[in-house]
Amino acid sequence: xxxxxxxxxxxxxxxxxxxxxxxxxxxxxxxxxxxxxxxxxxxxxxxxxxxxxxxxxxxxxxxxxxxxxxxxxxxxxxxxxxxxxxxxxxxxxxxxxxxxxxxxxxxxxxxxxxxxxxxxxxxxxxxxxxxxxxxxxxxxxxxxxxxxxxxxxxxxxx
Amino acid sequence: xxxxxxxxxxxxxxxxxxxxxxxxxxxxxxxxxxxxxxxxxxxxxxxxxxxxxxxxxxxxxxxxxxxxxxxxxxxxxxxxxxxxxxxxxxxxxxxxxxxxxxxxxxxxxxxxxxxxxxxxxxxxxxxxxxxxxxxxxxxxxxxxxxxxxxxxxxxxxxxxxxxxxxxxxxxxxxxxxxxxxxxxxxxxxxxxxxxxxxxxxxxxxxxxxxxxxxxxxxxxxxxxxxxxxxxxxxxxxxxxxxxxxxxxxxxxxxxxxxxxxxxxxxxxxxxxxxxxxxxxxxxxxxxxxxxxxxxxxxxxxxxxxxxxxxxxxxxxxxxxxxxxxxxxxxxxxxxx
Numbered sequence: 001x002x003x004x005x006x007x008x009x010x011x012x013x014x015x016x017x018x019x020x021x022x023x024x025x026x027x028x029x030x031x032x033x034x035x036x037x038x039x040x041x042x043x044x045x046x047x048x049x050x051x052x053x054x055x056x057x058x059x060x061x062x063x064x065x066x067x068x069x070x071x072x073x074x075x076x077x078x079x080x081x082x083x084x085x086x087x088x089x090x091x092x093x094x095x096x097x098x099x100x101x102x103x104x105x106x107x108x109x110x111x112x113x114x115x116x117x118x119x120x121x122x123x124x125x126x127x128x129x130x131x132x133x134x135x136x137x138x139x140x141x142x143x144x145x146x147x148x149x150x151x152x153x154x155x156x157x158x
Numbered sequence: 159x160x161x162x163x164x165x166x167x168x169x170x171x172x173x174x175x176x177x178x179x180x181x182x183x184x185x186x187x188x189x190x191x192x193x194x195x196x197x198x199x200x201x202x203x204x205x206x207x208x209x210x211x212x213x214x215x216x217x218x219x220x221x222x223x224x225x226x227x228x229x230x231x232x233x234x235x236x237x238x239x240x241x242x243x244x245x246x247x248x249x250x251x252x253x254x255x256x257x258x259x260x261x262x263x264x265x266x267x268x269x270x271x272x273x274x275x276x277x278x279x280x281x282x283x284x285x286x287x288x289x290x291x292x293x294x295x296x297x298x299x300x301x302x303x304x305x306x307x308x309x310x311x312x313x314x315x316x317x318x319x320x321x322x323x324x325x326x327x328x329x330x331x332x333x334x335x336x337x338x339x340x341x342x343x344x345x346x347x348x349x350x351x352x353x354x355x356x357x358x359x360x361x362x363x364x365x366x367x368x369x370x371x372x373x374x375x376x377x378x379x380x381x382x383x384x385x386x387x388x389x390x391x392x393x394x395x396x397x398x399x400x401x402x403x404x405x406x407x408x409x410x411x412x413x414x415x416x417x418x419x420x421x422x423x424x425x426x427x428x429x430x431x432x433x434x435x436x437x438x439x440x441x442x443x444x445x446x447x448x449x450x451x452x453x454x455x456x457x458x459x460x461x462x463x464x465x466x467x468x469x470x471x472x473x474x475x476x477x478x479x480x481x482x483x484x485x486x487x488x489x490x491x492x493x494x
Contacts, residue, residue, distance in 0.1 A: 026184030028257065030248035064249075065166075066173035067181070069284045069291055071251045072166050116250040124298045127253040136250075 001046050001096060001151060004158025009047060012154045016040035017060065025067045034146035035109060035139060037064055041079055042108040043147065045086030057083030074119035082112050098148055105147040109140035167284065174286050182289055189243035189259035193390065237355060237406070238395035240264040244272075244279075244292055244388045254280075254297030254317075254385070260393055261286045269353060271394045277359035277382040277410065278302065278347060279391055295360075296326055296385050303350035304330060304360050304379075307407075308415045311337040312348055315360060315379055326385075328361055330377040331369060338375070339363050345379050346407055346414070355394065357407030357414055 001009070016036045023033035037060055045053040057079035064079070065072025086108060093100060113136040120126040174182055242260035246252070260266050262285055270282045272292050280294035293300050296317055305312045311333055318329040330345060339345075343363045349356030361381035369376050407414045 021178065021181045022184065024248060025178065025181040025257075027188050028185055028245035030246050033248075035249070062169065063173060063177060066170040066178055068247050068249055068252055068255075069166075069170050070247075070255050071249060072170055074251065075249075113250050120251040125251045125253075127251065127298075131250070131253070 001043055001101075001154070003155050008158050009044075009154075012150075012158075013040045013044045016043070016150060017063075021063075021067065031139065035112075035143045036146060036150075038079070038082065038109050038112050039105060039143050039147035039150065041083050042086050042105055043151065045083050046090060046104075048083075048087055050084050050087040053083035053087035054080045055083070057081070070125055071116060071120065074116050077119060078112050078115040081115060082108060085111070098152075101151060102144045102148050105144040106140045109143040110136055113139065170284065171286060174289075182286070185245075185257065186259050186288055189245065193243055238265065239273075239392045240266050240395060242266070242272075242391055242393055244391045246385075246388075247291070254294045254300065255283065256280070256292040256294055256388060258282070258290045258292050258391070258393065261288045261290045263287050264393075265395050266290055266393045267395060271347075271354045271358065272391050273358060273394060273406075274383050274388065274391050276384075276387075277361070278354065279383045279388060281353070282393060292391070294385055294388065295328060295381050295383065302354055302360060303348045304345045305348035306339050306343055307346060307412065309348075311339050312350070313377075315345065318378070325380075327364065328379040328381055330363070330379045332374040333377055338366075339377060341365065344412065346412065355406050357412070359407070359410050359412060 004012070017040050020033070020036035020040070023029045023036070027033075041053070041057050041060055044056060048056065058076050061076025061079035062072070064075050068075065086104075089104065093104060113132060117126045117132050117136075126132075240260045242258040242264070244256040244258055247255045247257055258266070258272070266282055266285060268282060268285045272279045272281060272294075278295065280292045280297070280300060283291040283293045295302070298317060301314055301316050303312070304315045313330050313333050315328040315330045318327055333339075341363055345360045345363060347354040347356060347358040347360060359382050361379040363377050364380040365378045367376050367378070368374065
């Protein structure tokens with residue numbers, strides 16, 4: 001994701017975030033819409049420094065928490081950690097190929113779900129374990145596919 | 159989490175009212191549109207049923223008002239409500255949480271009960287100006303005080319998962335061993351705690367068991383409201399004085415046989431000759447045959463004579479129209 005100017009990339013991330021809230025909050029599609037917020041953060045983290053990525057994750061987490069009050073706090077912490085790890089992952093995962101990107105997005109989304117699940121366990125709000133074992137991989141797969149498509153569209157435009 | 163509730167609510171409300179405002183506006187608009195494209199035939203049938211029900215109840219309401227005046231009863235309370243669309247939230251920790259398209263602006267209050275045509279659906283969680291969240295009965299934090307129609311068994315119902323296969327049900331406990339509601343017994347809200355009004359149907363007893371300590375029974379209640387069918391809901395508002403029943407059971411065609419709590423006790427005038435006898439406490443459960451819950455037919459008999467297709471409808475007191483063919487039409491309002 002090194003294509004395009006800085007502002008083009010910022011616009012791309014903003015579009016993903018707006019799309020996420022439009023689909024999930026505005027149109028109420030729920031799980032039918034991919035988790036573009038996590039995708040946006042993971043893609044942004046690949047071009048940001050770790051501290052800034054963590055800050056972006058925290059801000060996005062607060063926004064998401066306002067829309068989904070039951071995960072407020074837990075979502076912010078999880079996205080903050082995810083942004084940091086996403087930025088640091090460049091050291092281990094060099095390259096920008098589609099397979100690597102898909103794996104990165106899949107692992108990131110699943111990790112996010114896992115962290116939120118663990119954080120919500122203390123309040124007994126995490127739900128059944130089957131959600132994490134069966135539902136989360138599917139959601140991660142969906143997010144990875146959507147992220148790949150979005151990245152391809154960005155590359156075509158930028 | 160890691161943040162006091164008051165700050166969390168304040169921050170969430172501020173973000174929803176500023177950055178997320180366009181999205182909540184779109185959500186409200188899309189919910190309105192979805193309601194506009196609802197099945198018109200089903201809505202018409204519902205409206206007709208309600209109209210016939212109201213016509214049948216009109217005389218009863220008037221009689222009830224007069225009798226209550228004669229007995230010196232104060233007017234009972236009824237509840238206002240706000241209609242809303244419920245859409246499920248997605249993501250981890252969102253199980254049993256729905257977004258309602260009505261908020262404080264529509265008269266929705268914090269913690270207000272949410273009902274559907276079948277019965278109790280949940281409770282308002284976080285309240286916003288234009289929208290709010292609802293904790294459905296499937297939410298882990300949901301609790302409701304319930305009872306049987308005869309009032310012999312009281313308890314608290316809470317969601318259980320995994321104890322009855324994969325079916326999500328409510329657990330009705332603690333229930334003493336000497337009371338035993340049959341399978342299929344209707345469970346309604348008891349009104350204890352003041353969160354839910356009395357008489358809202360919650361579910362039916364599906365099975366029974368004992369708690370881990372073995373001292374109490376636990377009843378598995380299959381709720382009447384399916385989470386998959388949650389779409390249009392009603393949010394109950396504050397009670398307002400009116401000449402109707404405070405027990406909401408009658409709205410579902412159910413009659414409570416449990417003694418009412420002291421909410422509409424007759425007002426004693428200072429010059430009353432004989433003071434009213436103190437209300438007797440409900441009898442403790444005893445091994446006597448329990449009265450079966452009575453179901454009231456929700457489609458009462460309509461007043462007046464039936465009119466058959468093809469027959470002209472002639473109002474009372476008017477002459478019968480003459481047949482252009484020469485013969486006189488039958489006056490159906492006066493009989494054959």
